[in-house]
Amino acid sequence: MPSNCEILxxxxxxxxxxxLGVCFRxxxxxxxxxxxxxxxxxxYVPGIIYAIYVIVFQHREEYFDEYRRPIYSA
Known part of the structure; x- marks a missing residue:
């Protein structure tokens, strides 16, 4: 599980x-x-938007444990 510093x-x-950011992930x-x-x-801008989407939003359920799970997630 990557830390907040790694994600940043x-x-x-x-x-x-x-x-390169997508390659690392x-x-x-x-x-x-x-x-x-x-x-x-x-x-350039669509590449940035997609890279941030891949890094932050794809497979984010594996980064939340049961105590840090958002309220809206079921």
Whole structure:
């Protein structure tokens, strides 16, 4: 389980170089990385948005234990 500092560092890297942030989280030969690479080539901002989405929102249920689970999650 990554710490808050690791997630923050990945977000900063994702803002500077979006595909690199996704590569750290998912790996270099994944669909997420290729989507982020294409979005970054087509436009820098869509690449950043997608990279932050991949880092923060995908598989976030594994980062919440039963005591830190949000109220809206069932």
């Amino acid at each position: 560092c990945e977000i900063i890297i994702a803002i500077l170089l979006p595909p 998912k790996g270099c030969c994944t669909v997420e990385f290729l989507i982020c690479l294409v979005l970054t080539i087509l436009g």
